Amino acid sequence: MKTTGRPLFSRTAFPHRFRRFLPGLALLTLLALPITAQEIVVSKDGGAKISLDLSGISAPGSAGALFRQTLESDLRRSGWFSLSRPASYAVTGTCNDRGGSLSAQCQVASLSQSQVVMNKTYSDTAANVRRMAHKAADDIIMAIKGFRGICSGRIVMVGNRTGNKEVYLCDFDGGNLRQITADKSISLSPYWSASGTHVAYTSFRRGYPDIYLIDLRSGARNCIANYPGINMAGGLSPRGNEALMILSKDGNPEVYLKDLASGRLNRLTHTPRAGEASPVWSPDGSQIAYVSDLAGPGSPQVYVMNRSGNGRRLTARGRENVAPDWGANGWITFCSRRGGRYGIYIIHPSTLEERQISPDDTHYEDPAWASDGRHIVCTRQDGRSSRIYMLDTMGDPPVCLTPNDGNWFSPAWSAQ
Numbered sequence: 001m002k003t004t005g006r007p008l009f010s011r012t013a014f015p016h017r018f019r020r021f022l023p024g025l026a027l028l029t030l031l032a033l034p035i036t037a038q039e040i041v042v043s044k045d046g047g048a049k050i051s052l053d054l055s056g057i058s059a060p061g062s063a064g065a066l067f068r069q070t071l072e073s074d075l076r077r078s079g080w081f082s083l084s085r086p087a088s089y090a091v092t093g094t095c096n097d098r099g100g101s102l103s104a105q106c107q108v109a110s111l112s113q114s115q116v117v118m119n120k121t122y123s124d125t126a127a128n129v130r131r132m133a134h135k136a137a138d139d140i141i142m143a144i145k146g147f148r149g150i151c152s153g154r155i156v157m158v159g160n161r162t163g164n165k166e167v168y169l170c171d172f173d174g175g176n177l178r179q180i181t182a183d184k185s186i187s188l189s190p191y192w193s194a195s196g197t198h199v200a201y202t203s204f205r206r207g208y209p210d211i212y213l214i215d216l217r218s219g220a221r222n223c224i225a226n227y228p229g230i231n232m233a234g235g236l237s238p239r240g241n242e243a244l245m246i247l248s249k250d251g252n253p254e255v256y257l258k259d260l261a262s263g264r265l266n267r268l269t270h271t272p273r274a275g276e277a278s279p280v281w282s283p284d285g286s287q288i289a290y291v292s293d294l295a296g297p298g299s300p301q302v303y304v305m306n307r308s309g310n311g312r313r314l315t316a317r318g319r320e321n322v323a324p325d326w327g328a329n330g331w332i333t334f335c336s337r338r339g340g341r342y343g344i345y346i347i348h349p350s351t352l353e354e355r356q357i358s359p360d361d362t363h364y365e366d367p368a369w370a371s372d373g374r375h376i377v378c379t380r381q382d383g384r385s386s387r388i389y390m391l392d393t394m395g396d397p398p399v400c401l402t403p404n405d406g407n408w409f410s411p412a413w414s415a416q
Helices: 028-032 061-077 126-145
Strands: 050-058 081-083 089-098 101-110 115-125 154-159 166-171 187-192 198-203 210-215 221-225 231-236 242-247 254-259 265-267 276-281 287-292 301-306 311-313 320-326 332-338 341-347 354-356 363-369 375-382 385-392 408-414
Touching: 050 061, 050 126, 061 081, 061 089, 061 101, 061 126, 089 126, 101 126, 115 126, 126 166, 154 187, 166 187, 187 231, 187 408, 210 242, 221 242, 242 276, 254 276, 276 320, 287 320, 301 320, 301 332, 332 363, 341 375, 363 385, 375 408, 385 408
Parallel strands: 050 081, 050 089, 210 231, 231 276, 320 363, 341 363, 363 408
Antiparallel strands: 089 101, 101 115, 154 166, 154 408, 187 198, 198 210, 198 231, 210 221, 231 242, 242 254, 254 265, 276 287, 287 301, 301 311, 320 332, 332 341, 341 354, 363 375, 375 385
């Protein structure tokens, strides 16, 4: 437990050089100062799209209209389709509301091959019509493209619409937005479990930055790190039994690995003249990407290490390279400051091939991969306004996902 007299932001616990670059500590600075994914091919036109005809869907009533509207929007946002006639594929079916109980039937036919490639029936309550449409969209993507879509995924983020920085949850398209914490304080850096059942985050609810784990099924919340000094959440392991975290309990912010069952801590970095931040797992759990200013104060870079802690520098361009996220496609996305502007980039840890994903119109930060290996969710910062956007690595225009009220940041994407 913490001693009440210890200064939280002493030079040992919170070095001055951390004021800008620690992505998870970005708000602390204000206080102190998949599956198998596709290969990424960046293009300006969104890549070749498959034409779909949805005119054969009959969906009467308000619930039916919402089902069809959501389905159309999902398929457009996936980036793989254009909705037009004539088309390569035809989607037919019905959606009926029987006193609050919904039933939908969807059939997909390849017109060129005269073959039905999908025929499924869905049922749910009218209150869950959007969820049912998301599921149907993912099934259509699977039937035509051969891999799972992102439409049933969810996004966790931080928002301040109540006046406090709380954790929120929404569907992949920004719908069904709901608040899942009421700490009435500052919440930071949410991370998903691979199962989509838990979220780890940092909270100041007790006056100190501690790490909590929320079970989204029951609403139960447990504190998993409340050591003296800084406790910042990192990624949860693919198996869900280990948590990465940044702790300054020994005097300097370092990367630690905690076994959630036994509580055993394993320190992974030992850099007394540097500080670390934002540790995340590789898809197979064998490696960890993180940020360190080992190259020099004010010049944070992305590093990769194995579980024994042997790190190597990954990024070379840009004065600040922060907020890594390792996608199921093997690429790492990160935020880089170049020419006075923050942007979203991707890099392959083996070949070091690097590409810019975000436009050059303003600042983009806090990137996180979607499970399809194509899309990235991030924070778009424009003046004092901060909102969540979806970026397409294949060139479709950015899409805003959050409302105008309040500021939104630190998104993370779940496949479940």
